[in-house]
Amino acid sequence: MKILVHDYAGHPFQVNLSRELASRGHQVTHAYFHGDHGPKGRLVHSSSDPSSLFFEGVKLPRPYDKKSFVRRRFDDVTYGKAVAKLVMSLRPDLVISGNTPTEAQTAIVKASRKCGAAFVFWVQDFYSIAVSKLLRKKMGLIGAGIGTYYSVLERRQFANSDAIVVITDSFADVARKWGSAGEKIFTIENWGALNEISPLPKNNDWARRHGLSDTFNFLYSGTLALKHNPQLLIDLARDVKGRAKVVVVSQGVGVSELERAKREHGIDNLILLPLQSFSDLPKVLATSDVTVATIEPDAGMFSVPSKVQSYFCAQRPVLLAAPGENLASQVVSRNGAGLVVDPTDREGFLRSAVQLMEDHTLRNAAAKSGRKFALENYDIKRVTDRFEGVFEYANRARNSRKGTS
Numbered sequence: 001m002k003i004l005v006h007d008y009a010g011h012p013f014q015v016n017l018s019r020e021l022a023s024r025g026h027q028v029t030h031a032y033f034h035g036d037h038g039p040k041g042r043l044v045h046s047s048s049d050p051s052s053l054f055f056e057g058v059k060l061p062r063p064y065d066k067k068s069f070v071r072r073r074f075d076d077v078t079y080g081k082a083v084a085k086l087v088m089s090l091r092p093d094l095v096i097s098g099n100t101p102t103e104a105q106t107a108i109v110k111a112s113r114k115c116g117a118a119f120v121f122w123v124q125d126f127y128s129i130a131v132s133k134l135l136r137k138k139m140g141l142i143g144a145g146i147g148t149y150y151s152v153l154e155r156r157q158f159a160n161s162d163a164i165v166v167i168t169d170s171f172a173d174v175a176r177k178w179g180s181a182g183e184k185i186f187t188i189e190n191w192g193a194l195n196e197i198s199p200l201p202k203n204n205d206w207a208r209r210h211g212l213s214d215t216f217n218f219l220y221s222g223t224l225a226l227k228h229n230p231q232l233l234i235d236l237a238r239d240v241k242g243r244a245k246v247v248v249v250s251q252g253v254g255v256s257e258l259e260r261a262k263r264e265h266g267i268d269n270l271i272l273l274p275l276q277s278f279s280d281l282p283k284v285l286a287t288s289d290v291t292v293a294t295i296e297p298d299a300g301m302f303s304v305p306s307k308v309q310s311y312f313c314a315q316r317p318v319l320l321a322a323p324g325e326n327l328a329s330q331v332v333s334r335n336g337a338g339l340v341v342d343p344t345d346r347e348g349f350l351r352s353a354v355q356l357m358e359d360h361t362l363r364n365a366a367a368k369s370g371r372k373f374a375l376e377n378y379d380i381k382r383v384t385d386r387f388e389g390v391f392e393y394a395n396r397a398r399n400s401r402k403g404t405s
Contacts, residue, residue: 001391004090004117006031006083006097006108011306012193012278014098015041020384022053029090031056031083035064037251038223039307041193042278058082066253073103080104084111091115094391096165098122102150102157109157118398120390121161123171124190125304127154155179162394162401165387167304168327184397186390189327191378192309197282199315199371206283210273216244216357218319219288221281222307224254228294232321232349234261236292237270239350244357246292247271249284285314290356290363293328294321296343304328312337312374317366319356321349337370 003026007014010032018030032043034057043055060078065071080100084107087095095112097105098121105121112119127150158164158180166172167190175185207213218240224230234257237246246269248258255272262270276284285291291311295304308328311318318338322329329340339352356363 001094001395002027002090002092003391004029004031004087004092004095004097006095006100007122008033008098008100008104009036009038010040010043011099012039012041012196012281013191013306013309015043016191016193016195016380017384017387019049019053020380021387022050024384024388025052027052029054029056029086029092031058031086033057033064033079034059037275039221039275039281040278042196056086058086076101076104077107080107083108087111087117088115092117094118094120094394096120096122096387096391098165099124100127102127102153105157106153109160113160116398116402118162118391118394119160120163120165120394121157123164123166123175124306126171126174162397163390165390170325170327184393186386186393188383188386188390189377190304190306190309191380191383192313192374194313194374194378195380196278197285197310197313200282200286202286202289204283204286206276206280207287210247210271210287212245212247212271212287216240216289217247217287218244218290218292218353218357219247219249219285219316220292220294221249221284221310222275222293222305224248224250224252224258227296228252228254228305229296229321229343230254230257232294232343232346233292234258234267234270235346235350236353237262237267238265240353240357241267241269244289245269245271247273247287249273249276251275281310282314285310285316288314288316290319290353291316291338292319294343295323295326295328297323308332309374309378312370313378315367315371317356317363318370319349319353321345331373332370335369335373336366337373338366 005018018028022028064075088111095117097108109119155178158178164175164185165188169187172185172187176182203213293305293308304327318332320332320340321343332338333340341348341352
């Protein structure tokens with residue numbers, strides 16, 4: 001089968017899926033937004049990859065600006081047209097697309113329909129809900145109205161999809177409420193790149209190069225947007241100053257807040273580093289004694305911090321500030337892979353950080369539990385089996401649709 005896997009962000013686990021699909025004889029093109037500066041997987045063809053695997057970085061004519069809503073909106077439309085053009089040129093049998101701004105996704109759905117491809121919507125978050133909450137705060141009723149527009153677009157995309165993959169059952173509940181047929185909704189939780197992220201010693205060349213091999217390190221790795229509440233990382237660094245370092249390997253609007261706080265308050269144990277190459281990620285994660293992830297209450301129902309899966313693969317304990325209903329919170333708590341605190345509980349977050357710092361037995365047990373969960377759930381062959389089942393359903397739905405048109 002000729003498949004276009006479109007993942008806007010180019011995250012490691014989606015690339016993992018494309019490689020496994022190609023190894024099974026499918027012709028796979030993995031497309032992503034070249035201008036997105038978030039964490040990336042191994043997006044180049046290597047000698048061990050099958051010849052049926054291709055990578056396509058989709059570019060825009062100008063730098064993408066997340067700070068301006070108006071400019072970002074026009075860039076999203078332009079990006080969607082570029083991916084739609086790729087769909088029309090490739091003419092795949094099936095398109096799976098996720099983690100994509102709503103208006104860009106609309107163009108991709110339309111192009112898939114036009115060229116006769118089955119379309120699978122891979123729901124990594126609910127973009128329209130996120131936009132609605134953000135704009136309501138900024139613009140009141142006008143913002144809520146804009147959010148409603150995006151909600152209508154997203155619901156229409158669901159209706160026009162041959163299958164829908166959601167990453168948590170709570171997302172499936174939303175999809176059903178939006179009028180999507182239950183039989184075309186499949187829950188497949190995100191996973192970590194288990195075959196590429198293994199536990200490594202803390203005293204590695206990356207840690208030594210950055211002066212982190214002999215210190216206690218809390219580590220945050222991945223995108224840091226405002227929904228990740230950078231203030232918690234600032235508070236943590238100030239609280240453990242003199243006892244530990246808080247290492248942030250990141251990009252995003254939240255990093256500028258950390259830079260300002262570090263400069264204004266002299267927080268010299270707050271170490272800020274840019275995102276590292278994917279080949280260095282196992283060493284980066286191994287440098288940590290405790291890994292950190294955060295998500296704000298408003299974002300907790302439409303977004304799941306995928307960095308936690310990488311933390312599990314690296315066998316490191318997790319300190320997570322997230323709502324209890326968030327999937328990551330449930331997995332960490334249920335498996336004893338770390339400590340979970342409500343994101344509004346600043347004091348509880350700091351107490352939990354100190355508890356993990358002072359209790360080696362707790363850290364060791366949590367790390368082993370996270371790795372055990374990864375070994376039991378992140379096997380890419382089993383994950384791909386499930387996706388191929390979804391693809392079979394989507395192809396049948398497409399054929400049925402064609403037969404009645």
